[in-house]
Amino acid sequence: xxxxxxxxxxxxxxxxxxxxxxxxxxxxxxxxxxxxxxxxxxxxxxxxxxxxxxxxxxxxxxxxxxxxxxxxxxxxxxxxxxxxxxxxxxxxxxxxxxxxxxxxxxxxxxxxxxxxxxxxxxxxxxxxxxxxxxxxxxxxxxxxxxxxxxxxxxxxxxxxxxxxxxxxxxxxxxxxxxxxxxxxxxxxx
Numbered sequence: 530x531x532x533x534x535x536x537x538x539x540x541x542x543x544x545x546x547x548x549x550x551x552x553x554x555x556x557x558x559x560x561x562x563x564x565x566x567x568x569x570x571x572x573x574x575x576x577x578x579x580x581x582x583x584x585x586x587x588x589x590x591x592x593x594x595x596x597x598x599x600x601x602x603x604x605x606x607x608x609x610x611x612x613x614x615x616x617x618x619x620x621x622x623x624x625x626x627x628x629x630x631x632x633x634x635x636x637x638x639x640x641x642x643x644x645x646x647x648x649x650x651x652x653x654x655x656x657x658x659x660x661x662x663x664x665x666x667x668x669x670x671x672x673x674x675x676x677x678x679x680x681x682x683x684x685x686x687x688x689x690x691x692x693x694x695x696x697x698x699x700x701x702x703x704x705x706x707x708x709x710x711x712x713x714x715x716x717x718x
Contacts, residue, residue: 569627
């Protein structure tokens with residue numbers, strides 16, 4: 530596993546498409562119980578090298594009902610994004626995660642994680658990749674039907690503050706989904 534971590538840290542498969550030096554950001558351990566598969570690091574995380582080290586991460590920790598120490602304990606939480614490097618800025622926000630990472634690294638990582646009890650699929654990119662045809666018509670329908678993907682996957686929207694409008698339009702998320710997520714995380718940890 531240490532060899533795999535070194536290979537990922539030194540990965541440059543997306544370098545030509547980035548326009549800046551890659552900085553893969555991830556965290557995992559053979560004892561990890563929960564795997565978080567999100568989109569890709571943002572600019573702050575690219576700068577700090579600490580996964581979910583921004584407002585989205587703060588929101589995610591609140592959604593899960595855990596503190597920062599627990600979140601960054603790799604024996605409890607693995608962080609394996611769809612794109613390991615910050616993809617750059619687009620017209621309306623960050624670009625989508627690079628498509629090279631998940632096919633290149635995910636299988637190799639997940640085969641080492643034998644203690645995993647739950648995988649959080651955060652956002653449409655992770656859900657489409659892992660759920661394939663089982664995903665619903667859109668993210669809202671997929672998240673609204675979160676319980677059909679259990680016990681293997683728990684599907685969530687991205688916890689970005691940009692999604693506050695989505696949360697207001699879908700009050701069932703905070704009322705029904707987040708308590709179920711907190712309970713599941715509490716049971717596992």
